[in-house]
Amino acid sequence: MTDNPQSSAGPRHIAIVMDGNGRWASQRGRPRTAGHHAGAKSVRAVVEHAVELNVEVLTLFAFSSENWQRPPTEVQVLMDLFLRTIRRELAELRKNGVRLKFIGNRDNLSGNLRSSMAQAEELTAGNSRLELVVAVDYGGRWDIFNAARRLALDCAEGRLDVQQLTEADYASRLSLASHPAPDLFIRTGSEKRVSNFLLWDLAYSELYFTDVLWPDFDAACLQAAVEWYAGRNRRFGRVHASG
Ligand code: FPP
Helix, strand or coil: CCCCCCCCCCEEEEEEEEECCCHHHHHHHCHHHHHHHHHHHHHHHHHHHHCCCCEEEEEEEEEEHHHHCCCCCHHHHHHHHHHHHHHHHHHHHHHCEEEEEEEEECCCCCCHHHHHHHHHHHHHCCCEEEEEEEEEEEEEHHHHHHHHHHHHHHCCCCCCCCCHHCCCHHHCCCCCCCCCCEEEEEEEECCCCCCCCCCCCEEEEEECCCCHHHHHHHHHHHHHHHHHHHHCCCCCCCCCCCC
């Protein structure tokens, strides 16, 4: 994982917490699930604009490790929506040069969803215009714990010497090890927290919070966030980015 010292060059990696679907629906007297359906349309708009902006990686938090605690009907609607969205959008994503990758624990997902995810990853593996990373049953703590467990196993089974371990040995076992770190983190829906998203990866990300609810977040909203990012002075703990 590498940090990008340039903000004026535009973000290489944008990570988004898509919050506010339920409130968007409630404001319209509709069930929360209507907000998730509307939210899927924002995903399409944002992916298209990210391609236009030459963003390399766009990571979306679709379902957290904690979201299983929502009412079972809402969880089911979300799972169905993921499955249908993958099936519906796959051809368009392939045409636009988008590579799909899923991160998170797949063990508790349905067989149908797991195989659609694997198939989408395989069919888009040769694309390089934008990598769309979708986090499903993902938690930053899960990711960190997993990496630690893998590292411990490699030490216990003699593949690595614990005395020689480096930070890079650890980081290389995280879900986004081979990706640039997110330059810009966006959270919609007013809340100002990271909510167990990419905890390790966000160390030096610029954090952008907006009151816009996710179903209302469109290309212009993404543009506004990217323009805000362009004005940031990224220092990574130093006095100047280049110092
Ligand atoms: C948070 O809003 C949103 C989610 C937990 C689900 C996000 C899913 C989508 C946008 C659907 C489509 C996604 C893909 C990748 C196909 P919330 O329900 O917590 O809203 P609230 O805070 O207003 O209750």
